[in-house]
Amino acid sequence: MTTDYQTGRTALGARLSELRAEAGLDGKGLAARLGWPPSKVSKLQNGRQTPTTQDLADWAAAVGRPDALPELKARAAGLEATYRSWRRQLAAGHRARQEQAIAETAVTTLTRAVEVVRVPGLLQTPDYARGVLQAAAEFRGVDRDIDGAVRARLRRQEALYDPDKAFQFLIHEAALHTRTSTPAVHAAQLDRLMSAIGLDTIELGILPFGTQLRRAPSHAFWIYDRRLVIVETIGTEMWLVDEDSIETYERAWDWLYGSAVTGTEALRLIGRVRAALGAG
Template sequence: MSTDFQSARVALGARLRELRVEAGLDGKGAAARLGWQRSKVSRLENGKQTPSAADLASWAVAVGRPDCVSELQGRLTGLESQYRSWRRQLARGHRARQEQGIAETGGSRTIRGVEVALVPGLFQTAEYARWVFRANVEFHRIEKDTDEAVRARIRGQEVLYEPGRRFRFLIWEGALHLRICPADVHAAQLERLIGLVGLDTVELGVIPLRAEVRRTPAHGFWIYDRRLVIVETISNEMWLEDEDTISLYERAWDWLAESAVHGTDAQRLIGRVRASLDRPT
């Protein structure tokens, strides 16, 4: 879990504890008044569990401070607007998140990204995307809407051909080797990348496995203009908007870009990975 997220949750828990103490209640008394297990009160106060909006409303009433409902729920909204759980975002499938991504991309002139495990969604073929979504459906145990999600992803790629936009992406070579789909689908995806290298709106760099780097490609991230950074983890998606954090990710992107190959060198590298799929195992 992100340190920033945990710190924010601990701060919310401390505020809940403060309100309880002001009401003259101990943990057992608060649990009894709320009709909860004592352990839930402890987890919330110690930042070990994220409360729901209903939990916070009940807490405010239980401690005799209904006037604090808006404050507490505002803290939760701020926390969740930055750290969005996949469980909630994908509760009804992938399509809604795809539509949100299309909107963010459409509102940006320059997008910089780093991917260390997969081909970026903007560059995926329909079949490669289908395997990505299938895996997510199984892993997150969510509603299956693969066909709708694939259509949305491909529709979102239309922005690649709009004059005046810039898509500057770095892909770690390991992502080109990683097999999440059958060899023929993987081969077609690599061929798609080779074809994108010459597109005037796309700057595609590949960080070779043997490259010397100043910054390790620890995880993927996307930078939308200079207003937003999106980072994916297994459980959450982080939407980071403060200037210091954006500057930090910009520096990470710049350092990784120093080790990347571009143009014909990138095409050759991708081509070698593509050719390796034809070799007998």
């Protein structure tokens, strides 16, 4: 959780406390009126728990200020998009960010990912991953522990073989052609993609050149169950947890999925790109 996020949550808690006091209620009295444990009221007021939209509506009604709900919701919306600077995230090197990805994957049952110009990290070979991470490190000026980051990325891939998890990937055909390393490394990466097709925990879809799309995939994004969307930009990552953002990205996923080829068709498409590379 970022400092900016916590500062905003604390400010929202202070506003909730102010509304409670204006209604002449103490924490226990408000908790009794809401049917909540007093600890929940305390945590919300002190910025130690993030209120849901329903929490805010119940609070506003309980203090006799339903008119304050739009204000409270606007304050909460400012918390829901957490912008994380890449320079800050990578200050300790790439490995720490990969460890964070391992943790998110571990608590997720369904992972859905859209990638536009590169292969998803969960499907990358070691050499391909090294090239991607090294290029990112050089671009951002934080060249640290690339080998450790590669090892962590490969550990994350162990989740692909967990029968209690499911992974759905949509990759634009551009990612099959975009090379960030030598032809041999890229060829091996395409071989890896083809080998993933058929694994019972993985569904791999390709968005072919020339297919009609209801919406173009303007950027990559990852959806973790229905609790988190991560969007990567050049300078930041956005960690989105609000319901509206999640629904928006799920709709984008559905629209893209409808244009993807899977199974044998996907295998043939990848195979054609692989054949053009030769033996590598």
